[in-house]
Amino acid sequence: MAEEQSAAKKPAVIRVKLEWCKGCEICVAFCPRNVLEMEGGKVKVARPEDCTRCMLCELRCPDFAITVE
Amino acid sequence: MFDYLRYIRERNFPHIWCSGCGDGIVLKALIRAVDKLGISRDEMVMVSGIGCSSRTPGYVDINTLHTTHGRAIPFATGVKLANPKLHVIVVTGDGDATAIGGNHYIHAARRNIDLTVLLYNNYIYGMTGGQVSPTTPRGKRASTAPFGNQEPAFNISDLAEAAGASFVARGDVYHAQKLEKLIVKAVQKKGFSVVEILSPCPTAYGRRNRMAHPVKMMEWLRDQTVPVAKWERLSPEEREGKVRTGIIVDVDKVEYTETNDKLIESLKADK
Ligand code: SF4
Ligand code: SF4
Numbered sequence: 109m110a111e112e113q114s115a116a117k118k119p120a121v122i123r124v125k126l127e128w129c130k131g132c133e134i135c136v137a138f139c140p141r142n143v144l145e146m147e148g149g150k151v152k153v154a155r156p157e158d159c160t161r162c163m164l165c166e167l168r169c170p171d172f173a174i175t176v177e
Numbered sequence: 178m179f180d181y182l183r184y185i186r187e188r189n190f191p192h193i194w195c196s197g198c199g200d201g202i203v204l205k206a207l208i209r210a211v212d213k214l215g216i217s218r219d220e221m222v223m224v225s226g227i228g229c230s231s232r233t234p235g236y237v238d239i240n241t242l243h244t245t246h247g248r249a250i251p252f253a254t255g256v257k258l259a260n261p262k263l264h265v266i267v268v269t270g271d272g273d274a275t276a277i278g279g280n281h282y283i284h285a286a287r288r289n290i291d292l293t294v295l296l297y298n299n300y301i302y303g304m305t306g307g308q309v310s311p312t313t314p315r316g317k318r319a320s321t322a323p324f325g326n327q328e329p330a331f332n333i334s335d336l337a338e339a340a341g342a343s344f345v346a347r348g349d350v351y352h353a354q355k356l357e358k359l360i361v362k363a364v365q366k367k368g369f370s371v372v373e374i375l376s377p378c379p380t381a382y383g384r385r386n387r388m389a390h391p392v393k394m395m396e397w398l399r400d401q402t403v404p405v406a407k408w409e410r411l412s413p414e415e416r417e418g419k420v421r422t423g424i425i426v427d428v429d430k431v432e433y434t435e436t437n438d439k440l441i442e443s444l445k446a447d448k
């Protein structure tokens with residue numbers, strides 16, 4: 109249990125494959141915690157500490173470009 | 178994190194679809210569904226016709242067949258009859274399946290042959306330049322309807338139901354997890370199964386209809402879709418401009434490859 113809790117508290121690792129990101133902004137617009145931003149036409153992980161791992165960005169990215177761990 | 182890389186032909190990425198095109202979201206839901214189903218890839222064949230959605234098989238590492246315009250269902254029928262043990266999934270679009278291939282669509286449903294049809298509905302011909310398709314809503318603009326489409330649209334789920342399909346569902350890419358579940362159910366169903374998938378085309382449809390930004394198109398999907406259970410409680414006025422999503426038809430009927438197998442057996446016994 110204690111282990112589970114500490115695992116849950118570990119900050120999320122959000123990876124972006126910039127070569128595949130087409131800058132559609134879908135992940136940015138629908139992130140409930142405002143973790144992501146646009147920068148130079150691509151996504152930028154601005155506030156990873158706020159991520160709840162809801163996985164919505166990964167589910168809806170049309171380009172297989174963002175993953176959350 | 179879901180490991181999509183195990184299922185894709187990575188050398189073909191980034192894929193050809195435009196920024197914000199829903200087809201990539203469908204592909205991901207499809208891959209997760211395949212993974213969940215636990216069916217060996219050798220027992221699965223994906224068949225497509227022509228159009229943006231029909232590019233899907235080029236990106237997945239399973240047995241695939243990219244055929245001619247409107248003819249994905251006939252090719253799939255041949256594959257299924259040659260080896261009824263295979264799970265055959267057809268990937269097609271509103272133009273491919275309900276205009277050019279419209280007859281194949283209704284007659285495969287009538288026959289109730291065990292195929293799964295994933296029918297991406299983006300309300301327009303994307304690849305060929307934004308022409309009106311049978312599902313373009315009345316009043317919406319297309320390259321061949323610059324002042325707005327005058328024709329009423331086909332409801333392609335209702336069409337499948339009326340023609341005799343044993344499973345009909347509608348999903349959308351905004352609700353990607355729900356979509357994955359519908360695909361799983363459709364593949365598991367014995368009989369002709371259709372999942373109509375609302376998938377935005379910002380380039381050909383959105384640009385002409387004040388939704389050029391992919392986020393606008395996703396919001397539109399979010400706001401127009403109503404789950405079937407809620408739909409039942411809505412008045413006709415409240416249903417205006419909305420579409421129901423979820424399982425629309427799920428019935429058991431005589432399936433074509435089974436009657437065909439029986440016929441073959443009986444003819445063999447007669448010899
Ligand atoms: S997992 Fe959820 S909270 Fe985290 S970045 Fe993605 S959408 Fe935002
Ligand atoms: S959804 Fe995917 S392609 Fe679109 S901006 Fe985010 S990471 Fe990039």
Ligand code: SF4
Pocket residue numbers: 193194195197198199200229230299303304377378379380381382
């Ligand atoms: S034209 Fe439309 S359907 Fe085709 S890839 Fe572009 S956005 Fe997708």
